[in-house]
Amino acid sequence: xxxxxxxxxxxxxxxxxxxxxxxxxxxxxxxxxxxxxxxxxxxxxxxxxxxxxxxxxxxxxxxxxxxxxxxxxxxxxxxxxxxxxxxxxxxxxxxxxxxxxxxxxx
Numbered sequence: 680x681x682x683x684x685x686x687x688x689x690x691x692x693x694x695x696x697x698x699x700x701x702x703x704x705x706x707x708x709x710x711x712x713x714x715x716x717x718x719x720x721x722x723x724x725x726x727x728x729x730x731x732x733x734x735x736x737x738x739x740x741x742x743x744x745x746x747x748x749x750x751x752x753x754x755x756x757x758x759x760x761x762x763x764x765x766x767x768x769x770x771x772x773x774x775x776x777x778x779x780x781x782x783x784x785x
Contacts (some may be wrong), residue, residue, distance in 0.1 A: 680728035681762045685736060686771040686784070687720045691749070695720025696774055699743045706733040714744040729768075735759045736770055744776055 683703070687696035695718070702713040703726045712726040713733075726734075741754030756779050760770055769784035 680730060681765050682727075682767045683729055683734075683762075684767070684769045685716075685722050685725060686769070687738060688714050688771065688773050689720075689747075690773050690775045690778075691746075696743055698746070699721075700739040701725065701740070702737045704735040704737065720777045729762055731762050731764070733759065733761055738772060738774075740774060740779075749776050753777075753779060 685701055687699045688695040695716070695730045697716055697718055697720060697721070699716045700718065701712060701722055703711045705711055714722045714725055716722055738756040740751055740756055744751040756772060756774070756783050758770055758772065760768070762768060770781060771784045772779050772781045
């Protein structure tokens with residue numbers, strides 16, 4: 680079984696994105712878990728123990744940017760990823776109102 684964490688960084692402010700709601704879905708689209716980023720923009724554990732398979736993280740970015748008084752082109756960001764072997768997976772995003780990027784962290 681594997682574990683999952685995430686981190687959201689706001690590139691426009693150069694700071695962690697706090698209070699961003701993040702939802703975890705399995706390949707069938709069933710919601711498995713949800714949480715909100717902490718003061719450091721992190722969610723340490725999301726979904727408990729996860730088996731191998733395809734998953735999706737949805738970051739609800741619209742409310743976050745609205746709270747910053749900013750419009751955004753991406754009201755949500757969805758990242759699909761595969762868990763292939765038992766280990767810890769970290770899926771961060773770097774976010775701005777008009778762009779985002781992600782990578783497999785450690």
